[in-house]
Amino acid sequence: MVSMKDIAARCKVSVATVSKALNGYSDIGKKKREEIQAVAKEMGYFPNSSARALKTNRTYDLGILFSDNLHSGLTHDYFAAILDSFKVTAESRGYDITFTSMNMVANRRMSYYEHCRYRGLDGVVIANIDFTTPEVLELVRSSLPVVTIDFTFDGRIAIVSDNVKGMKDLVDYVCSMGHRRIAYIHGDDNSVTRDRISSFHRALYNHGISVPDSYLKKSRYRDGETTMLCMQELLELKDRPTCVFTPDDFSAVGAYHAVQEAGLKVPDDISIVGYDGIPMSQALFPKLTTLWQDTKQIGQRAAEELIALIETPKTTLIEKELIVGKLMEGGSVLKIG
Amino acid sequence: MVSMKDIAARCKVSVATVSKALNGYSDIGKKKREEIQAVAKEMGYFPNSSARALKTNRTYDLGILFSDNLHSGLTHDYFAAILDSFKVTAESRGYDITFTSMNMVANRRMSYYEHCRYRGLDGVVIANIDFTTPEVLELVRSSLPVVTIDFTFDGRIAIVSDNVKGMKDLVDYVCSMGHRRIAYIHGDDNSVTRDRISSFHRALYNHGISVPDSYLKKSRYRDGETTMLCMQELLELKDRPTCVFTPDDFSAVGAYHAVQEAGLKVPDDISIVGYDGIPMSQALFPKLTTLWQDTKQIGQRAAEELIALIETPKTTLIEKELIVGKLMEGGSVLKIG
DNA sequence: TGGCCTCACGAAAACGTTTTCATTGGCAAG
DNA sequence: CTTGCCAATGAAAACGTTTTCGTGAGGCCA
Numbered sequence: 001m002v003s004m005k006d007i008a009a010r011c012k013v014s015v016a017t018v019s020k021a022l023n024g025y026s027d028i029g030k031k032k033r034e035e036i037q038a039v040a041k042e043m044g045y046f047p048n049s050s051a052r053a054l055k056t057n058r059t060y061d062l063g064i065l066f067s068d069n070l071h072s073g074l075t076h077d078y079f080a081a082i083l084d085s086f087k088v089t090a091e092s093r094g095y096d097i098t099f100t101s102m103n104m105v106a107n108r109r110m111s112y113y114e115h116c117r118y119r120g121l122d123g124v125v126i127a128n129i130d131f132t133t134p135e136v137l138e139l140v141r142s143s144l145p146v147v148t149i150d151f152t153f154d155g156r157i158a159i160v161s162d163n164v165k166g167m168k169d170l171v172d173y174v175c176s177m178g179h180r181r182i183a184y185i186h187g188d189d190n191s192v193t194r195d196r197i198s199s200f201h202r203a204l205y206n207h208g209i210s211v212p213d214s215y216l217k218k219s220r221y222r223d224g225e226t227t228m229l230c231m232q233e234l235l236e237l238k239d240r241p242t243c244v245f246t247p248d249d250f251s252a253v254g255a256y257h258a259v260q261e262a263g264l265k266v267p268d269d270i271s272i273v274g275y276d277g278i279p280m281s282q283a284l285f286p287k288l289t290t291l292w293q294d295t296k297q298i299g300q301r302a303a304e305e306l307i308a309l310i311e312t313p314k315t316t317l318i319e320k321e322l323i324v325g326k327l328m329e330g331g332s333v334l335k336i337g
Numbered sequence: 338m339v340s341m342k343d344i345a346a347r348c349k350v351s352v353a354t355v356s357k358a359l360n361g362y363s364d365i366g367k368k369k370r371e372e373i374q375a376v377a378k379e380m381g382y383f384p385n386s387s388a389r390a391l392k393t394n395r396t397y398d399l400g401i402l403f404s405d406n407l408h409s410g411l412t413h414d415y416f417a418a419i420l421d422s423f424k425v426t427a428e429s430r431g432y433d434i435t436f437t438s439m440n441m442v443a444n445r446r447m448s449y450y451e452h453c454r455y456r457g458l459d460g461v462v463i464a465n466i467d468f469t470t471p472e473v474l475e476l477v478r479s480s481l482p483v484v485t486i487d488f489t490f491d492g493r494i495a496i497v498s499d500n501v502k503g504m505k506d507l508v509d510y511v512c513s514m515g516h517r518r519i520a521y522i523h524g525d526d527n528s529v530t531r532d533r534i535s536s537f538h539r540a541l542y543n544h545g546i547s548v549p550d551s552y553l554k555k556s557r558y559r560d561g562e563t564t565m566l567c568m569q570e571l572l573e574l575k576d577r578p579t580c581v582f583t584p585d586d587f588s589a590v591g592a593y594h595a596v597q598e599a600g601l602k603v604p605d606d607i608s609i610v611g612y613d614g615i616p617m618s619q620a621l622f623p624k625l626t627t628l629w630q631d632t633k634q635i636g637q638r639a640a641e642e643l644i645a646l647i648e649t650p651k652t653t654l655i656e657k658e659l660i661v662g663k664l665m666e667g668g669s670v671l672k673i674g
Numbered sequence: 675t676g677g678c679c680t681c682a683c684g685a686a687a688a689c690g691t692t693t694t695c696a697t698t699g700g701c702a703a704g
Numbered sequence: 705c706t707t708g709c710c711a712a713t714g715a716a717a718a719c720g721t722t723t724t725c726g727t728g729a730g731g732c733c734a
Contacts, residue, residue, distance in 0.1 A: 001454065046447070046451055046454055046455050047455065048391070048455070048457070049387075049455050049456050049457065050386075050387040050388075050390040050391045050396070050457055051387075051391050053387040054385070054387045054388050054391055059387070061435070074411065074417045074418075074420055074421040074424070075414065075417050075418050075421055077412065080411045080412050080417055081411075081412050083411055084411040084412055087411070087436060087438075091436075091438050091440060094440065096435055096436065096438075096440065096456065097435065097436045098398070098433055098434065098435045098436075099424060099428075099433065099434045099435075101424075101428050101433075103428060103431065103433065110383070114383055117338065117383055118383050118384065118385070118386050119386050119433065120385070120386065120387055224620050250616075250617075250620070253617075253620035253621075254620070256622070257620070257622060260622055279561075279587075280587075280590075280617055282561075283561050283587070283590035283591070283594070284590075285593070285594060285597050
């Protein structure tokens, strides 16, 4: 590997001069600078990020902390899409991306925070993880620049999908289609779920609609089986709903399944709505009416805010940014009444 | 950050001794070693990966090179699952993972190879990308440890899903169900597609079945729309097939759609098979008969081979490892005849 | 001519490690 | 009591940068 020393030798200058010339310092003569740059290019020089990081304490490397569990991190459409967007934005700004995990080093298990320090990461984005574990809290409370997605901590920047508005839009739409008996099979308990449930109730309340307890079912995200079972229970109710909300698009398929198995049809016999707007939702029959979440925007804003936090720490711009989605009208909600 | 120097001062020894004690060298007295280790833990010491990398030329960081294009890297179920598995295996062996991209540094665009050098990556895994571009070739031909997935280069290690066997298994199964008029809507042209197509023909040939040109349609992977159009064309044939192979599970949904729109039913009127075995395939009605690819194994083996290549370069073990999948029988293929 | 300022550049320290080699002290063998 | 040897430790260089500070040359003005 060709280093600055090699260039310095070839140009008969000092390494200090080479460094400055290559980094565009102003106190190097135009002629010398251009000569050095030319030689550097010719010799195929590239900086050594480790050496640079050692000196500057900046790695231009961003950590992403995802669920460690198999089958719920990268293979999760919603978060994979966010990560993809995050990656694109970060890379366009000159940052690389490294996964943060609990790693082993020197025979000792490192916490997330320790791992970040070890790698000298400039900042971390956290998503899709249990935000209440001590490990995560340690990281969030550290001095490291941190941006969280879909979860809020005091004094830290959060990019969150607007679940309140999203759910309200869905409810408003469904009501405008004439539905009044509306059930909700919701996902596991977390802040996103709580937002959606309370918005669900409030929006219905504003339409003068109340929800019997039997219309609320607890399933899990991305769990078609459980959602199918919940749907079956709903279908057996004497006064069954005319429309059912599901945890997300993926699990909505389970609901479709239950309807079909019962010898009924979507939306003729019962309407279904999803959440997320992943490609699959548009592949179903009928197409699923759902709330598309702007994953691209979420990932991009997370990257932008994180980089802003790193490069200009003083300006704590926002604390919480809501990203609104969009209702996608499919064919899974029947107009009635 | 507490460094070795701090520990050395506290223990009244030299940094050399600290380094050796922490790294388990044998020429440090048991007593001293334990004392140093205790103090290190107490002071919350962690090594600095940059400094270590600078000295040792090893980063314990692996690059992954995925398609740069939005919407075809991380959001691709098959590759996301492989990546997930790769990540898990690599991390359990003490390696971190960084995305490799064409990055900007010092006002100059870096190629993939240059990027790897810049970051000092110990090795790279390449997947789901156009393997024929000069950029990729530069990397593959470099001296860096490289493992490719689903593509073979001379003298480099490749982990590839056994598409030949997979397709043969599918064909054998479909034939055993009595089908003889079998069409194939295949994906974009690449080595995987070529393997599948030729295996498709050979397997059918062995069953004494020939395929009319009109039974071969070119669609694209993960493209439900195009696959739907191809399916419509097939349905309009005077002597239409009884069974249709699709590029993958995802696009199979398009085929389902076409069948439904034509007022027909799967599998009663026409059978459909997919490829991949992603979770979605089991959410369709009827469940899709498909060939599940062992993404976990692929990712794991890729990581293991890459690490072996890095840690014991002499033993070039395998050159190409085939990972076999498994036929998943759904309800989308009718037994006839 | 002398003084002073600016401009270009270089010397050297520092970042936190690893690793080679030298140096101790102690102890067994002669 | 030497000699030699091993075990334990330390000094120092090196990895490739960045950055502070110093220095010399030249130009400008009085």
